[in-house]
Amino acid sequence: MRRELINRHAPFVLSLTAGMALWEVVGRYSSPAFMVPLSATLKKLWQLIIGGTLITQFLDSAALFLTGFVLALLIGMPLGLLLARVRGLRVGLEPYIMILYATPMVALIPFILSMMGFGFAPKVLVVFLFAVFPVLYNTIEGARSIKPELIEVARSFRSSEWSLWREVMVPYTLPYTMTGVRLAIGRGLVGMVAAEFFLSSTGLGQMIMTASQNFDTAGVFAAILVIALIGIAMMRLGRRIETHFARWRN
Amino acid sequence: MTEPMLSTDVQRPETTVPPVTSQADARIRVNGLVKRYGTLEVFRGIDFEVGAREIVTIVGPSGCGKTTLLRCLNGLIAADEGEIWSNGTRVTEPIAGMAMVFQHFGLFPWKTVYDNVSYGLRMAGVPAAEIARRVPHFVNLVGLKGFEQAYPYQMSGGMQQRCGLARALAVEPNVLLMDEPFAAVDAQTREILQFELMRIWEERPTAMVFVTHSIEEAVLMGDRVFVLKGRPSSIKETITIDLPHPRTRETLREARFAELREQVWSTLMSEAREAEFKLET
Numbered sequence A: 001m002r003r004e005l006i007n008r009h010a011p012f013v014l015s016l017t018a019g020m021a022l023w024e025v026v027g028r029y030s031s032p033a034f035m036v037p038l039s040a041t042l043k044k045l046w047q048l049i050i051g052g053t054l055i056t057q058f059l060d061s062a063a064l065f066l067t068g069f070v071l072a073l074l075i076g077m078p079l080g081l082l083l084a085r086v087r088g089l090r091v092g093l094e095p096y097i098m099i100l101y102a103t104p105m106v107a108l109i110p111f112i113l114s115m116m117g118f119g120f121a122p123k124v125l126v127v128f129l130f131a132v133f134p135v136l137y138n139t140i141e142g143a144r145s146i147k148p149e150l151i152e153v154a155r156s157f158r159s160s161e162w163s164l165w166r167e168v169m170v171p172y173t174l175p176y177t178m179t180g181v182r183l184a185i186g187r188g189l190v191g192m193v194a195a196e197f198f199l200s201s202t203g204l205g206q207m208i209m210t211a212s213q214n215f216d217t218a219g220v221f222a223a224i225l226v227i228a229l230i231g232i233a234m235m236r237l238g239r240r241i242e243t244h245f246a247r248w249r250n
Numbered sequence B: 001m002t003e004p005m006l007s008t009d010v011q012r013p014e015t016t017v018p019p020v021t022s023q024a025d026a027r028i029r030v031n032g033l034v035k036r037y038g039t040l041e042v043f044r045g046i047d048f049e050v051g052a053r054e055i056v057t058i059v060g061p062s063g064c065g066k067t068t069l070l071r072c073l074n075g076l077i078a079a080d081e082g083e084i085w086s087n088g089t090r091v092t093e094p095i096a097g098m099a100m101v102f103q104h105f106g107l108f109p110w111k112t113v114y115d116n117v118s119y120g121l122r123m124a125g126v127p128a129a130e131i132a133r134r135v136p137h138f139v140n141l142v143g144l145k146g147f148e149q150a151y152p153y154q155m156s157g158g159m160q161q162r163c164g165l166a167r168a169l170a171v172e173p174n175v176l177l178m179d180e181p182f183a184a185v186d187a188q189t190r191e192i193l194q195f196e197l198m199r200i201w202e203e204r205p206t207a208m209v210f211v212t213h214s215i216e217e218a219v220l221m222g223d224r225v226f227v228l229k230g231r232p233s234s235i236k237e238t239i240t241i242d243l244p245h246p247r248t249r250e251t252l253r254e255a256r257f258a259e260l261r262e263q264v265w266s267t268l269m270s271e272a273r274e275a276e277f278k279l280e281t
């Protein structure tokens, strides 16, 4: 049992240790203008934590990310189901969705800036735009793959349109949506940092910018590390939720 | 061109069978039904009635419109001409009191057996307490006790169709529509399910329209067998099955059963034989 556990996790632990060692060694031999070793990064991180800066900035970023992300979910999923169900709407809107999904959202930031200025709302919009399309797209694809036979079964049992959504469309589509959600987490984080860079500077993005301007490489790395860890944690959570909703698939 | 019928010592079926049921007794009444898909006319001139405690089985070659007919009866698709009446209502959409068992089972893969069986009840707005009381009964009835929390992918085809059957029975319909319900399960399971269905039906008889490819099944289950054929198809023959109820394994051994099976067989095959001869010339 114990041995099995060791065997299973050994490659991961080894590779992680090697990576950290490499970072440490390369960091020690490079100019601190580019890179600092892991130990220096962690030390800086610790200072930022006890100094309170990290917590404030983290909460700031989290509020931005969550608002944009939750909006992306709340709009992406129902809209996806609606588009899957109403053919005319889908055919009409699909080209725009494809174009926006394919457009690098960063390109839209100057436009958003000139339209909406520097408040919280334009930043939320950026996160939203980054995150919504994978959710929307995967929901549409998922909902469209429902077997027509099952819709017919629902009709045969006199399902109302609302029941059809609740009992058939949503549970069937959720695993697909969750795949989109996992993609949306990554993209949403990019959107968050981009918004914090290019719109009013706040949060972890601002930390990176300020540290970089002060040639505080350790500070830059510390902030990046935090963002990366958040990303990993959220992706894992997303995967969990995805498997939970897909447990009926063999 | 016309080959003599296979020499069986069975009398030819009378083309018009005296109606088994009176008008008032009919659960389903179909008048002059025509269904077209674009230029393809699937069937025309379909007229029949099904009594409140009668099982009508329908046999016919693949693609003759059996599923299409059932979907019309269920109100899932509209016929192009003619009308369907059931329980005093003109059927234009799925109505209460009718339930279908599907060839492809039609179970919701994300729902457990329990949730699949209770589905129809929930759609009918039955209160939760009543559902909790009724569902175990129907789960037991089809022999799925202990599998309430299983998902469809965890079960064999036979068990899945038991679940499909329980879901249809749970709404306590007075018309059951069965679209080749046992066609996708293995031969042994099929035989078991046939007799279980007959046992369940004897306990609570309903009107039933049962579509099948199997002549044996048609004769075993049916009070009347409709032979659907032609292009467009129509009911070419109606064969009354005068075997006594309850139908059990004993029924299969009766001489009359074999006679009737031959009779349905020859009716069904005459067209296939003609088609064969047409190909050769």
Ligand SMILES: Nc1ncnc2c1ncn2[C@@H]1O[C@H](COP(=O)(O)OP(=O)(O)OP(=O)(O)O)[C@@H](O)[C@H]1O
Pocket (backbone or CB within 6 Å): B037, B042, B060, B061, B062, B063, B064, B065, B066, B067, B068, B069
């Ligand atoms: N939605 C549809 N659109 C167009 N044609 C259809 C449609 N559904 C069925 N058909 C055609 O109608 C005819 C009858 O089909 P149906 O499925 O009712 O036959 P069936 O008797 O049930 O066949 P089987 O025994 O193989 O199940 C077939 O030729 C089929 O191709």
Ligand SMILES: [Mg+2]
Pocket (backbone or CB within 6 Å): B066, B067, B068, B179
């Ligand atoms: Mg069919």
